[in-house]
Amino acid sequence: MADISGQAGVSAPKVRIGQRGRLADFTRRLFREKPLGAFGAVMCLVFLVTGLFADFIAPFGYNEMNPIDRLKPPSVEYFLGTDQIGRDVFSRIVHGARTSLIIGFSAAFFSIIISCVIGITTGYFRGKFDMLVQRMVDAWMSFPDLVVVIVAVSVFGPGMWQVILVLSLLYGIAGSRIVRSAVLTVKENDYVHAAESVGVSTIRILLRHILPNIMAPIIVLFTTRLAAVILVEAGLSFLGLGVPPPAPSWGGMLSFEGRSYMFQAPWLAIMPGLAITFVVYNINMFGDALRDLLDPRMRGSGLKQKLDV
Amino acid sequence: MNYTSEAPPLLEVRELKTYFRSDGGIVKAVDGVSFTVDAGETVAIVGESGSGKSVTALSVLRLIPNPPGEIVSGQIRFAGTDLLELSEPEARKIRGDRIAMIFQEPMTSLNPSLTIGRQVGEPIEIHRKSLAKVVREKCVDLLQKVRIPDPERRVSSFPHEFSGGMRQRAMIAMGLACEPELIIADEPTTALDVTVQAQVLDLLKELTRESQAALVLITHDLGVVARYADRVNVMYAGKIVETGTARDIYNDPRHPYTLGLMNSVPKLNNGEKAPLEPIEGQPPDLSNMPPGCSFEPRCPYSTEHCRSEQPELSLISGKHAFACWVNVKDVS
Numbered sequence: 110m111a112d113i114s115g116q117a118g119v120s121a122p123k124v125r126i127g128q129r130g131r132l133a134d135f136t137r138r139l140f141r142e143k144p145l146g147a148f149g150a151v152m153c154l155v156f157l158v159t160g161l162f163a164d165f166i167a168p169f170g171y172n173e174m175n176p177i178d179r180l181k182p183p184s185v186e187y188f189l190g191t192d193q194i195g196r197d198v199f200s201r202i203v204h205g206a207r208t209s210l211i212i213g214f215s216a217a218f219f220s221i222i223i224s225c226v227i228g229i230t231t232g233y234f235r236g237k238f239d240m241l242v243q244r245m246v247d248a249w250m251s252f253p254d255l256v257v258v259i260v261a262v263s264v265f266g267p268g269m270w271q272v273i274l275v276l277s278l279l280y281g282i283a284g285s286r287i288v289r290s291a292v293l294t295v296k297e298n299d300y301v302h303a304a305e306s307v308g309v310s311t312i313r314i315l316l317r318h319i320l321p322n323i324m325a326p327i328i329v330l331f332t333t334r335l336a337a338v339i340l341v342e343a344g345l346s347f348l349g350l351g352v353p354p355p356a357p358s359w360g361g362m363l364s365f366e367g368r369s370y371m372f373q374a375p376w377l378a379i380m381p382g383l384a385i386t387f388v389v390y391n392i393n394m395f396g397d398a399l400r401d402l403l404d405p406r407m408r409g410s411g412l413k414q415k416l417d418v
Numbered sequence: 419m420n421y422t423s424e425a426p427p428l429l430e431v432r433e434l435k436t437y438f439r440s441d442g443g444i445v446k447a448v449d450g451v452s453f454t455v456d457a458g459e460t461v462a463i464v465g466e467s468g469s470g471k472s473v474t475a476l477s478v479l480r481l482i483p484n485p486p487g488e489i490v491s492g493q494i495r496f497a498g499t500d501l502l503e504l505s506e507p508e509a510r511k512i513r514g515d516r517i518a519m520i521f522q523e524p525m526t527s528l529n530p531s532l533t534i535g536r537q538v539g540e541p542i543e544i545h546r547k548s549l550a551k552v553v554r555e556k557c558v559d560l561l562q563k564v565r566i567p568d569p570e571r572r573v574s575s576f577p578h579e580f581s582g583g584m585r586q587r588a589m590i591a592m593g594l595a596c597e598p599e600l601i602i603a604d605e606p607t608t609a610l611d612v613t614v615q616a617q618v619l620d621l622l623k624e625l626t627r628e629s630q631a632a633l634v635l636i637t638h639d640l641g642v643v644a645r646y647a648d649r650v651n652v653m654y655a656g657k658i659v660e661t662g663t664a665r666d667i668y669n670d671p672r673h674p675y676t677l678g679l680m681n682s683v684p685k686l687n688n689g690e691k692a693p694l695e696p697i698e699g700q701p702p703d704l705s706n707m708p709p710g711c712s713f714e715p716r717c718p719y720s721t722e723h724c725r726s727e728q729p730e731l732s733l734i735s736g737k738h739a740f741a742c743w744v745n746v747k748d749v750s
Contacts, residue, residue, distance in 0.1 A: 308515060310510065322529065
């Protein structure tokens with residue numbers, strides 16, 4: 110059996126084993142192949158840090174009023190100017206990032222959970238169960254989103270958790286089809302049958318053999334959901350259906366201060382508007398890059414790795 | 419090893435019928451198959467694609483996807499219990515623990531996102547409920563057993579870092595993990611290079627002999643059968659048409675189909691350009707079988723009798739039986 114060891118000798122030294130190697134390799138590829146995506150990733154990180162450490166970054170409290178400095182244009186003291194009651198716009202945007210962050214990540218996270226539960230069970234079990242649940246999904250999706258949101262907010266009242274709940278349901282149910290279609294292809298793989306043949310229980314097959322193999326579409330789905338949720342939350346707050354004032358939210362700033370003082374103090378509208386656009390754009394760029402890099406055709410191919418090194 | 423014929427066989431399949439529902443009607447993939455496997459014995463099931471070999475194997479493990487498939491009738495007795503009467507959780511306890519299966523495609527039979535160790539150790543983890551550390555140690559032992567070099571490091575490799583032969587070895591290791599009494603290998607080497615095929619089969623044979631497990635070898639390769647099997651079942655269109663010891667089948671093939679299979683193997687020693695002798699025609703449509711012998715349309719010896727009535731397996735000596743109205747020996 111001399112040739113076996115020979116075989117291993119060729120392939121063994123090249124391969125770096127373990128998860129850390131993969132992540133480092135992925136980051137390297139992101140920066141080399143997708144510079145715009147890498148920029149988006151860095152900006153997402155900035156957004157994340159801003160939201161998490163808002164209290165340390167913001168020079169003023171989000172509701173701290175300095176009545177003397179009303180409607181001041183951007184200056185050294187107030188980076189992005191002040192609003193009609195003398196609140197620092199920069200501080201409010203930084204705290205608004207936290208609101209967007211909490212709503213964005215929670216709603217995207219819960220919607221993915223909902224998508225996975227519905228998508229994986231219907232895709233794996235098929236049959237009548239799939240038929241029934243998917244027709245309910247169809248029915249849900251043929252209902253206008255905004256109507257659902259307005260009804261929910263008028264029933265539960267406005268607030269951060271209400272928005273999260275409604276958006277999770279809305280996007281979670283719609284996203285279940287993407288997860289389901291991914292499951293349909295994965296579950297036909299021999300390794301799923303092989304797992305069945307060694308007595309693996311159904312729940313374990315779903316969690317260990319199917320879920321890890323649909324992570325790529327799920328991650329991409331998460332980034333698109335994150336961007337969409339932030340945008341929709343801004344829209345809802347603009348309409349007064351989102352986070353109630355005085356809590357800072359970008360959509361709310363655009364609506365309450367920005368709209369009323371657009372001509373006297375244009376920075377009140379421009380700054381939160383730019384924040385929304387910038388964050389959503391960068392999340393989308395990052396998401397696009399992820400989608401390309403996580404493409405199953407490029408994933409796990411030893412050849413590709415060898416060529417890179 | 420236990421070769422006494424008085425002891426009840428380890429596995430006894432009796433009149434197994436597995437049908438699939440399709441738009442074109444009921445496909446009788448396995449239609450009344452009976453065979454036995456004694457402890458420690460290697461039994462081959464031979465036949466061309468679509469003859470029902472794999473479905474027979476999957477039926478034994480009760481892994482027929484339902485719908486569209488269904489085990490319609492029959493008995494599968496394994497060490498005294500009828501597998502078809504077990505509940506699903508009970509069947510799950512037997513799978514991978516007492517009966518293991520090795521699949522055809524090593525390239526796709528391993529989960530790309532789990533390490534080799536986690537997969538090879540999965541049967542132990544499930545059936546023995548051992549600690550992660552113990553499982554890992556056992557995995558290293560198993561990989562060593564199937565001669566994967568540097569097993570300590572290889573347990574944490576991912577499948578894409580393995581070659582085809584190594585993956586099939588890993589699959590064998592997974593099959594052996596719980597020291598099953600019966601291993602079913604469904605064309606274990608079809609997807610491998612010819613040079614690796616013999617290595618993998620030798621290894622499989624050696625390891626099953628070591629652990630005294632019985633082996634059901636499903637293949638279409640008569641060379642493999644001759645070298646590794648104690649007994650052979652030849653399948654055609656969902657039925658066993660000839661059964662016997664490997665010696666019986668090779669020295670004294672009686673069914674025209676077996677004869678055809680033998681003749682279609684290319685021979686290197688007689689003449690420079692001996693033409694290949696294929697079996698003419700196609701296997702019958704399993705949802706629309708002829709009333710008589712299923713091989714009749716392709717059979718060079720067919721008679722009027724063959725068209726009207728199905729032949730049954732009839733014993734000619736010891737364990738050798740075949741299902742044909744014609745005595746090939748007389749005709750030729």
